Amino acid sequence: MLTTRSRISAVAVAAALGAATIATPALAGVHNDGPAGARPVAVPLIPKDIRPPAGSKLVGAYIVTSGTQTYTCVVPAGATTGAFTGSSTPEAQLIGTGGRIHHFGGPSWQSLRDGSLVTASRAASSTVDGAIPELLLKVETHSGKGVLSRADFINRLRTSGGVAPAGSCAAGEKASVPYGSIYVFWDAPAV
Template structure:
């Protein structure tokens, strides 16, 4: 009887251990699948905003908290703004600020970029963009980046009210930033 109980306990322990091994294997497989997926470009919602063919995704981050700040000139806000945002996600956290600049909070690597293409205007959101990186500083996650997409935008549009020259207005916004390295 005691021998039978021990056999059942051993069998249960072995089954539990097998479940742990299977679970760990599934996590490893899922991580590998994510790594493979990250190595292939994701389709852009707008083909004019796609990175060069063969580009590799370096990081994808989302605005955790961000604003676009506009300065009044000639009684109106805009058309340009200064970003201030904390981005989080795969590759984050990243600080996005004037320049426009993006700096990794993990390794201090930094890039600046300029607009290559913009999506169609929207009255409710800043435009989606494709940007080309024009400078690199430091060594780290952003070092290989050549292109940045700003996608899935909401908010951040300049106020339409009248204003006094020099007055500023910070408008909350949301977006996803995808960082790409050329092939």
Template sequence: MGSTAAPTPAMDAADAKAAPAVQVPAGNKLVAKFYAKGVQTYTCTAGAWKSLEPAATLADRLGRAVALHTRGPIWVSTVDGSAVEAAPVDGARNEVAGAVPELLLKAKSTRGSGVFAGVSYVQRLATKGGVAPGGACQEGAQTSVHYEAVYTFSAPR
């Protein structure tokens, strides 16, 4: 895979399908789908790698960067400034071999009137990579692991 943010056939945002465990509840409609490339950063705590934060750029179907994903987790549109902060829904995860799990997240807050305005749910789908290293680590050490995913954003109908 190249270094561009453009979707590849295997990771086309329009083709991402959600496992039953991470389905958006009825009464919501899809408002945006973006392809993400970035890193999952881990810190060594008590001899084990623990998730610290994600850092990813989200791109549209044409490969144009349209949003940033950071600790919170928060997604911020670089086009219109709107944002959504969300938290994982308990039990709403789908394990993926060799990758961070697919997740369903429920919005805690939104801001602005753009693409993320009124978002109720976020899905992390079609994940690749991002898994914490195995084995022991030195207290306080940090490492970042490349990952890719498709994020979908839904709002109430």
């Protein structure tokens, strides 16, 4: 059930996005599954290659209020210096339609309201100039009952920052880079 606070959060997410609502032609068959009379949640247009399955229903939309991607320096065998390459570990606080979410390594997302937790893996990506890629992630595990219990897919959209630092580094050195994003959680139809 959406509370007044979560409706306000949804409106804040929609205002921050400045994007089309879920009922756009690009997202035919995807809609807000909120209670009658609830306002639709605005989500960014989703590139074709990272859309959730047709018929997916919106579980929630969240904006990163503070977040970093942390990279570890990798030094090739025989070299004296390395580079920040490969995958990163997220650490972020999100707010949106279902309250607050903590996003961390795994990658994992946990509701601070009800403790529900999901982990996911990358299903597809879309390059963004000067930022980490937009993603479609498939939820692999669920824990607890709550706002994330119905999530089957997650989109990371409207990314900014978070790119690995350039230049050389020492083995094991870490660099945390600020980033921004919108995370959209989806309930996919049963197959």
